Amino acid sequence: MIQFIQNLGKSTRTSFNKLGRATYFLFEIISGTLGILLRPRLLVNQLYSVGVLSFLIITISGLFVGMVLGLQGYYTLSDFGAEETLGVMVAASLVRELGPVVSALLFAGRAGSALTAEIGLMKATEQLSGMEMMAVDPIKRILTPRFLAGLISMPLLAGLFSAVGIVGGQIIGSGLLGVDQGIYWSQMQASIDFHDDIINGIIKSVVFGFVTSWIALFEGYDAIPTSEGVSRATTRTVVNSAFSILGLDFILTALMFGDN
Amino acid sequence: MDNSVSSQDSIVSVRNLSFSRGNKKIFDDISLDFQRGKITAIMGPSGTGKTTLLKLIGGQLFPEQGVITVDGQDVHKLRRNELYELRKRLGMLFQSGALLTDMNVFDNVAFPLREHTHLPESMIRTLVLMKLQAVGLRGARNLMPNELSGGMARRVALARAIALDPMMILYDEPFTGQDPISMGVLVHLIKSLNNILGLTSIIVSHDVHDTSAIADYIYVLSGGKIVGQGTPEEIQQSDSEWVQQFMTGAADGPVHFHYPAKDYVDDLMSTGKRY
Amino acid sequence: MQHTNTQDTIVGLFVASGIAGLLFLAMQVSNLSSFVDEDSYTITARFENSGALKVKSQVSAAGVKIGHVIGINFDPKTYESVVKMSINAKYNTLPDDTTASIFTAGLLGEQYVNLDPGGSDVYLQKDGKIEITQSAIILEKAIGQFLFKSAAEEKK
Structure with missing residues (x-):
């Protein structure tokens, strides 16, 4: 029993320690922002590997999610004779929830894990250490541009996901199932509020981009510099990102849509 | 420990250094001096913290006790930007080369120049080609690091280390895992760079033969202590049993072949109970 | 490069x-586009009961969206609901005897205002008032009436 309490105390302490280091690390990353804005080339390179390379998986998934919503929504709504509101249902689910959340989860799997593996390998092969010895701060030179790229890419990807999904829902709804196209769009426009829905959705995706990039970079930077350590860190990135995204989504949803 | 070398002309001096990792004491109150313009080697078996020593000199690790001065500055009392200024004058060659894997050879060598100077690209090109010429890899400028052999990667890393014309280069196990030819090339390069550019070199190695061929002074470390020091000749003739075992590579001696265990016969005859 | x-x-x-x-x-x-669009004019209509109508609800005529609700207020004197609507300036030929009704899109859909143009030659102007209105159908009321009616019929 004493052993158990001891272990509990020890693991609590290590997790607080890790959180502390991660916070310090975050400040260091953010403090490099100005330097990177003066060298946009570094940011563009990372936008490519973080954003562009996630483009395909995000848009294709968005299309399918929208199509599934179109199908499921239609069958459920037609029971109540409310097929006209299919557009509202598809758009609201995508813009408020599925767009930010699913694209963030995909982003964590595609870009987050790649970031962790890349940084972890750079650590394992002494590239980060070598950079430090060349008087170049690896956090500012390597990690900050990746962090900013994640922060910028995430809302763009989430927006694409939702947009493609809404079109996908329309293809199924009015192309296949015969909901009037005009009604699909006009009902949607009548119910989806720019501020309450679109802006809040974008805020969510910025928060998710922030957290996912932070976790991915920290896990990579903090990885034990061996192949096993890096592969464990990659797994941790995906798991921790998924937990954080879903947990934060709950909190943000409660804050944003709670008092309607 | 008494210093047999005068610290007058030393570029790096280590005084009463102690450092441990976990419960293991890596350095126990040691003092070393590295002469300006000379090649000094630190030798010892694997796991004696030779690389740790280089990281301490470079300011990447902090000692528990003791002072390390580089070119008159106490490394661990420097502010961050002062330390970075100092590091611009140090080159370090990592065991793996530590080349940036997403850049080709040319960009790797150009990296410190682009980060620390505002030279025009044409000038950078000239400088990079000069450094690559010095290590004989001017023709490999467009290769990516994963297309290089281990020896070539180290030579590129060496070209990068001398890109900013440092005053001193720290070599971490430069000879490990090299075939005889690349080993010869590296030995020759280290020696000639030291002479031509007037560098100071610190080599960490456990390769007895090649290191003693080029070193001016050797420290032999073991168990956190200095067990021998002197010119290569003095080391060869050292009467310390330990140094002799290390230099000749005898299987048994003061460093035992067997990991500590209980008596062999008793162990075999025991019933095999788990303990 | x-x-x-x-x-x-x-x-x-x-x-x-x-x-x-x-x-x-x-x-x-x-609905951002409906705020951006340039010219519009405001008209009001008084309903006995505006049901679940809300600000930004659609205003349509013959099934086509022509504007949206911009305000719903309770008039404490007449005990009516005053609904302010913004109508796209393109549609400036609504007769002054237009009927405004509150309908529901589908059984459970959003409520919206439907304008049914009359035959007058005089058009509604800016800040014009629609006189003829038909309130939202309150489901509970309708069901209550139906039950009451059938109960009365049974007694006969």
């Missing part, structure tokens, strides 16, 4: 398409 150029282009395309996606959401999916 030649590949960075194509890379720049691809990154540019990526950012542009992301922004296009967000713009699409803003303009095509949400």
Whole structure:
């Protein structure tokens, strides 16, 4: 029993320690922002590997999610004779929830894990250490541009996901199932509020981009510099990102849509 | 420990250094001096913290006790930007080369120049080609690091280390895992760079033969202590049993072949109970 | 260095398409476009009961959206609901005997205002008032009436 309490105390302490280091690390990353804005080339390179390379998986998934919503929504709504509101249902689910959340989860799997593996390998092969010895701060030179790229890419990807999904829902709804196209769009426009829905959705995706990039970079930077350590860190990135995204989504949803 | 070398002309001096990792004491109150313009080697078996020593000199690790001065500055009392200024004058060659894997050879060598100077690209090109010429890899400028052999990667890393014309280069196990030819090339390069550019070199190695061929002074470390020091000749003739075992590579001696265990016969005859 | 150029282009395309996606959401999916559109005029209608109508609800005529609700207030003197509507300036030929009714899109859909033009030659002007209105059908009331009616019929 004493052993158990001891272990509990020890693991609590290590997790607080890790959180502390991660916070310090975050400040260091953010403090490099100005330097990177003066060298946009570094940011563009990372936008490519973080954003562009996630483009395909995000848009294709968005299309399918929208199509599934179109199908499921239609069958459920037609029971109540409310097929006209299919557009509202598809758009609201995508813009408020599925767009930010699913694209963030995909982003964590595609870009987050790649970031962790890349940084972890750079650590394992002494590239980060070598950079430090060349008087170049690896956090500012390597990690900050990746962090900013994640922060910028995430809302763009989430927006694409939702947009493609809404079109996908329309293809199924009015192309296949015969909901009037005009009604699909006009009902949607009548119910989806720019501020309450679109802006809040974008805020969510910025928060998710922030957290996912932070976790991915920290896990990579903090990885034990061996192949096993890096592969464990990659797994941790995906798991921790998924937990954080879903947990934060709950909190943000409660804050944003709670008092309607 | 008494210093047999005068610290007058030393570029790096280590005084009463102690450092441990976990419960293991890596350095126990040691003092070393590295002469300006000379090649000094630190030798010892694997796991004696030779690389740790280089990281301490470079300011990447902090000692528990003791002072390390580089070119008159106490490394661990420097502010961050002062330390970075100092590091611009140090080159370090990592065991793996530590080349940036997403850049080709040319960009790797150009990296410190682009980060620390505002030279025009044409000038950078000239400088990079000069450094690559010095290590004989001017023709490999467009290769990516994963297309290089281990020896070539180290030579590129060496070209990068001398890109900013440092005053001193720290070599971490430069000879490990090299075939005889690349080993010869590296030995020759280290020696000639030291002479031509007037560098100071610190080599960490456990390769007895090649290191003693080029070193001016050797420290032999073991168990956190200095067990021998002197010119290569003095080391060869050292009467310390330990140094002799290390230099000749005898299987048994003061460093035992067997990991500590209980008596062999008793162990075999025991019933095999788990303990 | 030649590949960075194509890379720049691809990154540019990526950012542009992301922004296009967000713009699409803003303009095509949400009601933002209805705030942006330039000219409109306001009319009011008084309903006995405006049901679940809310601000930003659609105003349509013959099934086509021509404006949206911008305000719903309770008049403490007449005990009526005063609904303010913004109508696109393109549709400035609504007769002054237009009927305004509150309908529901589908059984459970959103409530909206439907304008049914009459035959008058005089058109509604800015700040015009619609005199003939038909309140929202309150489901509970309708069911209650139906039950009451059938109960009365049974007694006969």
